[in-house]
Amino acid sequence: LAQLRRVVLERLMRYYRFLSETTLRRPAKTVTSGQIAEALDIDPTQVRKDFGAIGLLGMGRVGFEVCEVCRGIRHVLGFDEPYEAVMIGAGHLGSALMAYKNFAGYGLDIVAVFDNDPRKIGSKVAGRTVQSMRSLKPFIRRHNIRLAILTTPADVSQKLVDRVVSAGVKAIWNFAPIQVAVPPDVFVRNEHISLGLSEIAYHLAQEI
Amino acid sequence: LAQLRRVVLERLMRYYRFLSETTLRRPAKTVTSGQIAEALDIDPTQVRKDFGAIGLLGMGRVGFEVCEVCRGIRHVLGFDEPYEAVMIGAGHLGSALMAYKNFAGYGLDIVAVFDNDPRKIGSKVAGRTVQSMRSLKPFIRRHNIRLAILTTPADVSQKLVDRVVSAGVKAIWNFAPIQVAVPPDVFVRNEHISLGLSEIAYHLAQEI
Numbered sequence: 001l002a003q004l005r006r007v008v009l010e011r012l013m014r015y016y017r018f019l020s021e022t023t024l025r026r027p028a029k030t031v032t033s034g035q036i037a038e039a040l041d042i043d044p045t046q047v048r049k050d051f052g053a054i055g056l057l058g059m060g061r062v063g064f065e066v067c068e069v070c071r072g073i074r075h076v077l078g079f080d081e082p083y084e085a086v087m088i089g090a091g092h093l094g095s096a097l098m099a100y101k102n103f104a105g106y107g108l109d110i111v112a113v114f115d116n117d118p119r120k121i122g123s124k125v126a127g128r129t130v131q132s133m134r135s136l137k138p139f140i141r142r143h144n145i146r147l148a149i150l151t152t153p154a155d156v157s158q159k160l161v162d163r164v165v166s167a168g169v170k171a172i173w174n175f176a177p178i179q180v181a182v183p184p185d186v187f188v189r190n191e192h193i194s195l196g197l198s199e200i201a202y203h204l205a206q207e208i
Numbered sequence: 209l210a211q212l213r214r215v216v217l218e219r220l221m222r223y224y225r226f227l228s229e230t231t232l233r234r235p236a237k238t239v240t241s242g243q244i245a246e247a248l249d250i251d252p253t254q255v256r257k258d259f260g261a262i263g264l265l266g267m268g269r270v271g272f273e274v275c276e277v278c279r280g281i282r283h284v285l286g287f288d289e290p291y292e293a294v295m296i297g298a299g300h301l302g303s304a305l306m307a308y309k310n311f312a313g314y315g316l317d318i319v320a321v322f323d324n325d326p327r328k329i330g331s332k333v334a335g336r337t338v339q340s341m342r343s344l345k346p347f348i349r350r351h352n353i354r355l356a357i358l359t360t361p362a363d364v365s366q367k368l369v370d371r372v373v374s375a376g377v378k379a380i381w382n383f384a385p386i387q388v389a390v391p392p393d394v395f396v397r398n399e400h401i402s403l404g405l406s407e408i409a410y411h412l413a414q415e416i
Contacts, residue, residue, distance in 0.1 A: 010406055187412075
């Protein structure tokens with residue numbers, strides 16, 4: 001299988017979410033590329049191309065078997081190989097992500113949470129006890145953690161990234177409002193919460 | 209000015225954030241498309257094309273004036289026309305977004321927060337008193353609110369969207385883990401927090 005680009009991975013995730021959502025509401029055995037395309041506002045040719053790229057072939061007018069598509073996407077995206085992560089930062093956003101129940105379905109298990117605020121250390125967030133940042137590096141080493149989720153303020157984020165990378169972390173899911181630098185073998189996914197405002201503000205300004 | 213597509217708006221937002229961030233750290237009068245392109249991993253031709261599309265012309269090898277670029281992007285995206293929003297849901301995510309200080313810089317002011325949990329109603333979130341959902345519709349009407357930010361569980365989200373739309377809301381910033389239906393004149397921006405996991409899980413699975 002060729003390396004899949006980010007946009008393809010994200011579309012596969014959208015297909016997966018759509019199929020999980022709709023079949024929960026109204027169980028269906030098959031789905032057509034046209035139905036998916038319409039619901040997600042994507043070209044049907046694109047849908048068929050993406051499915052083809054991960055080895056899913058439709059059955060003409062009948063379309064695709066929902067289960068087969070979901071299994072195929074899960075397999076390609078690696079959701080069936082569970083991985084553990086640490087949460088860095090026990091503020092509102094860190095707590096929100098800890099409490100989010102859907103992550104388990106994607107293979108993600110957030111096994112520990114760290115903060116440097118003495119008032120937070122020792123308290124519980126989504127069933128996990130908040131640990132001191134001093135325990136971060138030894139914890140990652142001991143449990144062979146490969147993913148760190150970053151929800152810290154901008155000014156301390158780079159220092160913390162350096163620390164977890166030196167402990168062996170191979171991927172950073174970055175919710176901190178800053179770009180972080182990592183060695184070439186470490187993968188960073190930046191979530192830029194304000195990004196959506198570009199569209200919203202533009203839309204509202206056009207409307208006046 | 210032609211209608212700008214979502215991908216262009218998002219790139220403009222990335223340029224804006226990059227320029228705001230870097231000039232905070234190291235003030236600069238000018239920047240080249242090459243510098244922006246390298247930092248954000250975007251083709252330099254694309255950067256110049258996007259700038260051209262909003263009327264920004266560079267000065268040959270000197271590049272672009274940082275202030276002029278920031279002003280241009282702010283103007284196009286509508287950040288200089290402040291708009292008020294209501295937050296629906298005072299859980300962890302709603303609270304995290306309420307506490308986020310950067311929104312003001314994009315023109316967004318979250319003026320009220322609503323929840324249906326009696327234990328939350330009356331408490332404070334980021335300086336705002338949580339109000340009952342029963343006050344939602346009259347509040348939107350009275351203050352002429354055009355944006356609602358949705359951080360509620362999947363099962364109640366559509367009902368709440370219908371309610372705020374009937375009160376006059378013209379844009380929904382949707383953090384609920386579900387697609388919501390709206391009339392054609394209402395704009396929805398879906399934030400799909402799990403989307404990043406498509407890349408992360410794929411990357412970690414490839415790495416083994």
